[in-house]
Structures are given as C-alpha cells and as structure tokens.
C-alpha cells in the first residue's frame with residue numbers, strides 16, 4: 727500500500743489515513759513547502775481530504791509557520 731511508503735516518526739501519524747493524493751505527492755515538509763501548501767491546500771495537493779480553505783495572506787502564513795517551528799522544538 728502506498729501509505730506504507732510514508733516516513734513518519736510517530737506511530738500515531740502512521741496510523742492516520744491520508745488520502746492517496748497526499749501520500750503520492752511525497753512531500754518533505756519544510757518552511758517552503760508549508761508556505762505554498764497553506765495558501766491553498768487543495769491546489770497544492772489536488773484530491774486532498776483536508777477541508778481547510780487555506781490562508782491567503784503571506785504574512786499570516788509566515789507567522790503560523792514561525793509559531794509551528796517554536797511549538798514543535
């Protein structure tokens with residue numbers, strides 16, 4: 727199954743049922759990929775099940791990514 731190819735460090739993350747669209751895209755998440763993805767998740771991963779419209783303002787995306795960096799240290 728495609729899902730097994732995902733590299734996740736946590737067991738919970740591995741159990742999450744990602745869409746094939748998400749898995750096949752094979753993204754390595756970084757500041758740059760998140761910045762592009764969060765503007766419009768459905769455009770970056772066509773067929774994603776993430777029901778989130780995205781964040782249009784570049785400054786708000788940058789702030790969120792800075793927050794995530796701090797919070798996941």
Ligand code: HEM
Pocket residue numbers: 743744745746747748749755764771773774775776777778790
């Ligand atoms: C600022 C808020 C959010 C951020 C930063 C965010 C970030 C992400 C990222 C990075 C992924 C890809 C994960 C991966 O494949 O490793 C993802 C997937 C997903 N997110 Fe979000 N997300 C947000 C909001 C939401 C909201 C509000 C929902 C639901 C109401 C949601 C539901 C999902 C789902 C279901 C997936 C899996 C999509 C798929 O497999 O195609 N997310 N999110």
